[in-house]
Amino acid sequence: MAEDKKMFKVKIDNISVEVEPGTTILNAARLIGGEVVPPAMCYYSKLEGSGGKCRTCLVKVTKGSEADPRPMPKLVASCRTTVMDGMEVANITSPEVLDARKGVVEFLLLNHPLDCPICDQAGECHLQDLSYEHGADATRYEFKRRTFDKVDLGDKIKLHMTRCILCYRCVFTADQLTEKREHGVLGRGDAAEIGTYIKQSLDNDFIGNVIDVCPVGALTDNTFRFKNRVWFLKPVDAHRNCSNPKCCGKVVLWMRGDEVFRVTARKDKYGEVENFICDECRFEKKEKSDWTIEGPRKIDRHSVISQGHYVNTVKPKDALVEVLDGRQPKLLFDIHSESQVNRPEIDLSKIDGPAHSDDFIIKKS
Amino acid sequence: MAVVQFSEEKLNKVKEIVARYPQGKQKSALIPVLHLAQEAFGGWLSAETMDYVASLLQLEPIEVYEVATFYSMFNLKPVGTYMFEVCQTGPCMVSGSDQIIEYIKSKLGIGVGETTPDGLFTLKTVECLGACGYAPMMQLGKHYREHLTPAKVDEIIAECRAKANAN
Amino acid sequence: MGRKLLLDKAHIEGIRYYDTYRSNGGYTAAEKALKTLGPDGVLDEVKKSGLRGRGGAGFPTGMKWSFIAKPEGVPRYLVCNADESEPGTFKDRYLMEHIPHLLIEGLLISSFALGANSCYIYIRGEYAWIPEILEQAIAEAKNKGWLGKNILGTGYDLEIYVQRGAGAYICGEETALIESLEGKRGNPRIKPPFPAVKGLWQCPTVVNNVETLAAVVPIINIGGDEYIKFGTGKSTGTKLISACGNINKPGVYEIEMNISVEEFIFSDEYCGGIKNNKRLKACIPGGSSVPVLPANLLLKTAKGETRMMTYESLADGGFATGSMLGSGGFIVMDEDQCIVRNTLTFARFYHHESCGQCSPCREGTGWMKKVLHNIEYGKGKMSDIDLLWDIQRKIEGNTICPLGDAAAWPVAAAIRHFRDEFEWHVLNPDESQKRNYGIAHYADPIPVPAGA
Ligand SMILES: Cc1cc2nc3c(=O)[nH]c(=O)nc-3n(C[C@H](O)[C@H](O)[C@H](O)COP(=O)(O)O)c2cc1C
Ligand code: SF4
Ligand code: SF4
Ligand code: FES
Numbered sequence A: 001m002a003e004d005k006k007m008f009k010v011k012i013d014n015i016s017v018e019v020e021p022g023t024t025i026l027n028a029a030r031l032i033g034g035e036v037v038p039p040a041m042c043y044y045s046k047l048e049g050s051g052g053k054c055r056t057c058l059v060k061v062t063k064g065s066e067a068d069p070r071p072m073p074k075l076v077a078s079c080r081t082t083v084m085d086g087m088e089v090a091n092i093t094s095p096e097v098l099d100a101r102k103g104v105v106e107f108l109l110l111n112h113p114l115d116c117p118i119c120d121q122a123g124e125c126h127l128q129d130l131s132y133e134h135g136a137d138a139t140r141y142e143f144k145r146r147t148f149d150k151v152d153l154g155d156k157i158k159l160h161m162t163r164c165i166l167c168y169r170c171v172f173t174a175d176q177l178t179e180k181r182e183h184g185v186l187g188r189g190d191a192a193e194i195g196t197y198i199k200q201s202l203d204n205d206f207i208g209n210v211i212d213v214c215p216v217g218a219l220t221d222n223t224f225r226f227k228n229r230v231w232f233l234k235p236v237d238a239h240r241n242c243s244n245p246k247c248c249g250k251v252v253l254w255m256r257g258d259e260v261f262r263v264t265a266r267k268d269k270y271g272e273v274e275n276f277i278c279d280e281c282r283f284e285k286k287e288k289s290d291w292t293i294e295g296p297r298k299i300d301r302h303s304v305i306s307q308g309h310y311v312n313t314v315k316p317k318d319a320l321v322e323v324l325d326g327r328q329p330k331l332l333f334d335i336h337s338e339s340q341v342n343r344p345e346i347d348l349s350k351i352d353g354p355a356h357s358d359d360f361i362i363k364k365s
Numbered sequence B: 001m002a003v004v005q006f007s008e009e010k011l012n013k014v015k016e017i018v019a020r021y022p023q024g025k026q027k028s029a030l031i032p033v034l035h036l037a038q039e040a041f042g043g044w045l046s047a048e049t050m051d052y053v054a055s056l057l058q059l060e061p062i063e064v065y066e067v068a069t070f071y072s073m074f075n076l077k078p079v080g081t082y083m084f085e086v087c088q089t090g091p092c093m094v095s096g097s098d099q100i101i102e103y104i105k106s107k108l109g110i111g112v113g114e115t116t117p118d119g120l121f122t123l124k125t126v127e128c129l130g131a132c133g134y135a136p137m138m139q140l141g142k143h144y145r146e147h148l149t150p151a152k153v154d155e156i157i158a159e160c161r162a163k164a165n166a167n
Numbered sequence C: 001m002g003r004k005l006l007l008d009k010a011h012i013e014g015i016r017y018y019d020t021y022r023s024n025g026g027y028t029a030a031e032k033a034l035k036t037l038g039p040d041g042v043l044d045e046v047k048k049s050g051l052r053g054r055g056g057a058g059f060p061t062g063m064k065w066s067f068i069a070k071p072e073g074v075p076r077y078l079v080c081n082a083d084e085s086e087p088g089t090f091k092d093r094y095l096m097e098h099i100p101h102l103l104i105e106g107l108l109i110s111s112f113a114l115g116a117n118s119c120y121i122y123i124r125g126e127y128a129w130i131p132e133i134l135e136q137a138i139a140e141a142k143n144k145g146w147l148g149k150n151i152l153g154t155g156y157d158l159e160i161y162v163q164r165g166a167g168a169y170i171c172g173e174e175t176a177l178i179e180s181l182e183g184k185r186g187n188p189r190i191k192p193p194f195p196a197v198k199g200l201w202q203c204p205t206v207v208n209n210v211e212t213l214a215a216v217v218p219i220i221n222i223g224g225d226e227y228i229k230f231g232t233g234k235s236t237g238t239k240l241i242s243a244c245g246n247i248n249k250p251g252v253y254e255i256e257m258n259i260s261v262e263e264f265i266f267s268d269e270y271c272g273g274i275k276n277n278k279r280l281k282a283c284i285p286g287g288s289s290v291p292v293l294p295a296n297l298l299l300k301t302a303k304g305e306t307r308m309m310t311y312e313s314l315a316d317g318g319f320a321t322g323s324m325l326g327s328g329g330f331i332v333m334d335e336d337q338c339i340v341r342n343t344l345t346f347a348r349f350y351h352h353e354s355c356g357q358c359s360p361c362r363e364g365t366g367w368m369k370k371v372l373h374n375i376e377y378g379k380g381k382m383s384d385i386d387l388l389w390d391i392q393r394k395i396e397g398n399t400i401c402p403l404g405d406a407a408a409w410p411v412a413a414a415i416r417h418f419r420d421e422f423e424w425h426v427l428n429p430d431e432s433q434k435r436n437y438g439i440a441h442y443a444d445p446i447p448v449p450a451g452a
């Protein structure tokens, strides 16, 4: 007889789901999908030990379990709290959670330089998304922001420490993917920083992945040919027969015409890398002829680069308004009303040849 | 600068410390060994010193840097021979530590975080050292100086100068 | 004179050394535990005694011990928390300096009860001279057969080691302490798993405060049933209080938990009253993390009852009108003290000590410090007071470890009870640089903005 695995019933924002024991609240919410998924800035499912630090994913456990229905006294980090059978969780249905999250976003942005206009990550930055979605309108911080010297970690990876949110993802990546870790967290408190202390260059077969896991523009690709906004580039799926046995060779090429500007790993809808790639694929293979092109890539996430897909998530489902008992969710802020270039009606991968700023101007018909 | 290398005696001490932990857990010896190293190599931890400690304990250098930069007792820059670490937290503050700090500043002619030109004294403010009942107080090397008054500060400075002259 | 259990022999000349300690009844509890009671018997006595953790949280020790996982073939550890860094607290130091064998004996009994064969004392790095005292005591005890292999012929083995920290308050938090003991940065772990299941080197571990472990000795000597006859209600036994600030006799006192706060401050047996005949303004009764109370709420609860030196009475009224016994760091402030400045020093402390792992504490502590700095130095705005309130509210409860709460509470309590003093600072920027607000008319708690 096939053994039926006991599944746990969980309710998140009044939506039920059954998950395997050991699943975290965050992953249970991801199974439901949509707006009930708490934002996660530090958790990374592929990095063991990650999560718990940024506190953006805080939720309220209104019922502990069937066996012990008491609510949990404090908000919990959904990425590190496992579900119990019969647990009930409030995310966006809890004003307390939304308020706390607003606080967390304010803390994360407190010392952030807000230099998005000159940041390579702009357009695919999770902090940018987060602050549009959950942030307050203006900062109440009246002090000088913390600054750090800009450093290059070798010729391939650039570190802008001012933008770092200390999610520790890059540290876990170096620990778990590379032979030996050469960078880490130095100092403590709000003086803590990512660095190498003395040796300036990170070199290791897989270290380039720190660029992809970094949720903000703290670690960027120095070989990204020249300053270009990601939304001017066309993402295409491509692969090659990589000789590194640990590398899948499956990537996204960011192209303009026939030129390859940047190579990254493929990311899923939560912005997580599907398969890590080696540094050779990332940094050395910048010719179209190095690759077999599979076709245009759809960027799933509700990020500002994700053009056409974005608008669907802007409008909350009616059901949501219901669970919020009439309150409007202050969830997704329509960046298109703010930005000139991000037109929802324009799908990047459908533009022939290089995209120009002209393509984004609304043609009045 | 002298080569970074522990004496035989210190190396034995390192072995003794490592033996306190189960097999393969020698990383636990890191903080005690950094204390030893700071004492042995001029009161601070240079990059060479930290690399040496890393090699002794078979760690990656970054693991040592991460730890050394976390704990406030490890000095990452050279300091004066005598470091006055004056506590400034609440209980000491209500007992007059502000005035003591001002007194030391004027007496030595340096600000907080500075070292006298002769390299003899460094003034540092620190947070509660667990001597709140004996405030105001400071740490000087391995020991605490408690119930500080201007007169007592004078004595301490004179004592340090005398010691320095004797060496 | 109050009855004592821990420091009753502290005044005896030479009690620091084995021979004197032994000839004054030392190690009889260890003998009783190992030879007569056995591990379960010890656990029973500790449970019966109602002993609560003396490190700050007051969690029942017997219950904590009974949670330890006991998987086959996996070693268990006892770790003694001697990090003592909470401002106002210096009691563990006194105990270790004066009667180190009391701690060693407590460690032996407790390790035996838990089935631990290695025990580590993690002591704050600044107490640089104390490891020698402890190591000497350990060597003496080992010499006399109380440590090492086959203790008292029972087949039980134990080694005790002393590990020095290197300057980090956060390493007093038990999981940060474990990380530090593993040679890492003192970043608190995300719980669960709890140390009782996965602690030091991923093995089941109990972390207890110095005083807690020392208290096990009298408990075994007199029995749990006798121990609960000391103190009041759930505050059983005696507690070490380290008293400091503007009092005539600062120092470490052992109190039976049945005296009033007023008696503790004003009697000659303890603090001996306020220094220079000043008036009492405020007091932080349990270390810097717990809420400050104005004099009127300190001596009497909001219900008008006499406030006692017990866990329950000090907490009476919750955070609205009460505080906590905490670690027993008793900080007294006279009429000349400035609450804003005092709060600023604590904000600076927590900012300095934040490990930086989680964003509310990493960013929020520095922000509070800067806003308080402005108010203290005559550059504050009225809205800053509400801002401070909002910042502390957004830190509290949203962090990985309780340091975030510990940073938020002093700020919250200062605003809650002394808002008028903050406002005075804002309204009188020049005058506040020259003189203090003085004793306030805080007969009633001052109303605070919504969300209190
Ligand atoms: C930030 C922080 C600092 C702490 N510092 C200490 C300390 O210095 N000494 C201590 O015994 N407990 C300290 N604690 C409490 C410990 O985490 C732990 O609860 C205690 O060691 C348990 O021992 P007990 O049950 O015997 O009190 C601290 C907790 C926090 C959150
Ligand atoms: S550099 Fe990026 S990945 Fe690394 S800790 Fe900072 S934000 Fe996270
Ligand atoms: S609350 Fe503060 S000390 Fe505790 S883990 Fe977070 S940053 Fe570190
Ligand atoms: S994603 Fe859960 S705390 Fe960061």
Ligand code: FES
Pocket: B087, B088, B089, B090, B091, B092, B093, B127, B128, B129, B130, B131, B132, B135, B137, C087, C088, C089
């Ligand atoms: S406040 Fe200065 S030693 Fe505690």
